Amino acid sequence: MIRIDSVTKRYPDGTVAVDRLSLEIPDRSITVLVGPSGCGKTTTLRMINRMVEPSEGSILLDGVDIQAQPVNTLRRSMGYVIQNAGLFQHRTIIDNIATVPRLLGWSKERSRARAAELMERVGLDSSLARRYPYQLSGGQQQRVGVARALAADPPVLLMDEPFSAVDPVVRKGLQDELLRIQEELGKTIVFVTHDIDEAIKLGTMVAVMRTGGKLAQFAPPAELLSAPADDFVEDFLGTDRGIRRLSFFPSGALKLESGPVVPVDADAKKLAARGSADVPYLLVTDLDGKPLGWGAPQDLTAGEIAVGQLLPYGRPFVHGKDSLRAALDGAVLSPTGWSVGVDGTGRVVGVVSQAVIAEAIRNAHAEGRTDDEAKAVR
Amino acid sequence: MNILNFVHAFFSDSAHWHGYDGIPTRFWEHIGYSLEALAYSAVIGLPIGVLTGHYGRGGNALALIATAGRALPTFGLLVLLTILLGFSLVPVMVPLVVLAVPPILVTTYEALRSVDPSPVDAARGMGMSESRILFQVELPVALPLILSGLRSAAIQIVSTATIAAYVGLGGLGRYIIDGLYQRSYEKVVGGATLVAGLALATLAVFWAVGRFAVSPGVRRGA
Numbered sequence: 001m002i003r004i005d006s007v008t009k010r011y012p013d014g015t016v017a018v019d020r021l022s023l024e025i026p027d028r029s030i031t032v033l034v035g036p037s038g039c040g041k042t043t044t045l046r047m048i049n050r051m052v053e054p055s056e057g058s059i060l061l062d063g064v065d066i067q068a069q070p071v072n073t074l075r076r077s078m079g080y081v082i083q084n085a086g087l088f089q090h091r092t093i094i095d096n097i098a099t100v101p102r103l104l105g106w107s108k109e110r111s112r113a114r115a116a117e118l119m120e121r122v123g124l125d126s127s128l129a130r131r132y133p134y135q136l137s138g139g140q141q142q143r144v145g146v147a148r149a150l151a152a153d154p155p156v157l158l159m160d161e162p163f164s165a166v167d168p169v170v171r172k173g174l175q176d177e178l179l180r181i182q183e184e185l186g187k188t189i190v191f192v193t194h195d196i197d198e199a200i201k202l203g204t205m206v207a208v209m210r211t212g213g214k215l216a217q218f219a220p221p222a223e224l225l226s227a228p229a230d231d232f233v234e235d236f237l238g239t240d241r242g243i244r245r246l247s248f249f250p251s252g253a254l255k256l257e258s259g260p261v262v263p264v265d266a267d268a269k270k271l272a273a274r275g276s277a278d279v280p281y282l283l284v285t286d287l288d289g290k291p292l293g294w295g296a297p298q299d300l301t302a303g304e305i306a307v308g309q310l311l312p313y314g315r316p317f318v319h320g321k322d323s324l325r326a327a328l329d330g331a332v333l334s335p336t337g338w339s340v341g342v343d344g345t346g347r348v349v350g351v352v353s354q355a356v357i358a359e360a361i362r363n364a365h366a367e368g369r370t371d372d373e374a375k376a377v378r
Numbered sequence: 379m380n381i382l383n384f385v386h387a388f389f390s391d392s393a394h395w396h397g398y399d400g401i402p403t404r405f406w407e408h409i410g411y412s413l414e415a416l417a418y419s420a421v422i423g424l425p426i427g428v429l430t431g432h433y434g435r436g437g438n439a440l441a442l443i444a445t446a447g448r449a450l451p452t453f454g455l456l457v458l459l460t461i462l463l464g465f466s467l468v469p470v471m472v473p474l475v476v477l478a479v480p481p482i483l484v485t486t487y488e489a490l491r492s493v494d495p496s497p498v499d500a501a502r503g504m505g506m507s508e509s510r511i512l513f514q515v516e517l518p519v520a521l522p523l524i525l526s527g528l529r530s531a532a533i534q535i536v537s538t539a540t541i542a543a544y545v546g547l548g549g550l551g552r553y554i555i556d557g558l559y560q561r562s563y564e565k566v567v568g569g570a571t572l573v574a575g576l577a578l579a580t581l582a583v584f585w586a587v588g589r590f591a592v593s594p595g596v597r598r599g600a
Contacts, residue, residue, distance in 0.1 A: 075502075086498075099501075103505060
């Protein structure tokens, strides 16, 4: 555990970057420091590997003051990832990743073997090993940055706005990758960002900091969304707080209806049977069970279903894996007001109406479903 | 008679290829002076440029020294030092070094200053010592610019080392000075051609060193 104990950073010109900050960063989880620029989040991170020395207070790593060991020994025991990756442009990708093992005195062969292993872990093709950084895209470079930080298998990973400089699509990919890697490796990660959505997506715990280096709130993301400590936090969380909180409610409890689902080759009898209930629309699937679109029962003629004429079905949610937010999103995206639940392979499991989703949301609020199980559905 | 005729006359005279005043002797003398002057200049310019660049301090002082060095007239310095110290290699070396240190110093400083700070930050954060950061992160990236400073210094030295002949020493300047005295223009033109050729060869050497020493990851675009 990293314990930040009443730490202050004051610069010679009198600026206070961090003001009596105390934080307990739990092991094997992602703790995100988030806040507007000038809130001291990066300074806080850099004090953990002594890139910045605190003016007052102390930082303890597993109960031992980080000042107790030589600074470079400390730094080699913590992975460090920065914005724009900071790769060494004169070294190949594999040698970039092998940096810390080499510093620790590993042989070249062993370091490179380890680096190759990490390339695979962060999703980099082995053909990139002999390339130079300039030959890689921004997203690939950032993966190399993460691999390089993990190379010596440090228990702690410090990440300073690592995904800020890449486009949103690549960023989402990198975030998902980080969560996957974290599931496998269980590092103690301290992650700095100015993006509250990123903080909520990645953080097990989120520390919201305010200008002047003060801690505004330290809580799990669901709690942040449901109970912001003050106006500053609420403001910083932005709009759609309620909708975003739905990300923490699992969709597994939703009862899907499989009745109003018909394959595209359904015969007249089947169409009539399925359309008889008080369902305004039928979901037509292809022969593989994947959704094609909605149609009113009276518009569907057996054997002549015109796929192009069907109403859009929005974005299906993976039942049990995606959250109520995804389910609701699907329902409001489709003009029918119904959402399509699919399994992991994209085959339709059933459909659900806005009304049912709304009830599930009410139930979830009532149960306060923001526990670990809910956490897993992000 | 045009220049090409002079050149032809100079190089086809077999007498110019032998003895203490032959082309090979003068050529190697010239290279010797040049290498010596470049070595002194590099020993002075590189460490100062590297350290000031790495720590980012003293840039203004450097600019001042460089300007002063460039302002000193090479020929005047040569004559003055010869009067003061007598005939030796020292009065030749000093003006050459004064000429060559500023480009080395200033480009080396700039080369270190212009290294992207984020890999340096990453290196420090990963626990690299300052000397490792300098030698393994900054210098490899700064190398192309440092080499370009050395290259312009070397070319200036090669072209200016002809002054050695003014104070009775050898080198390719011999042909130019003697030729002017003897009104032997083929000698003047021949000597000048050799100096120009040597300057071009210097360029080629630096190009080859760059190909060999600079990482392909840094070289692109350079």
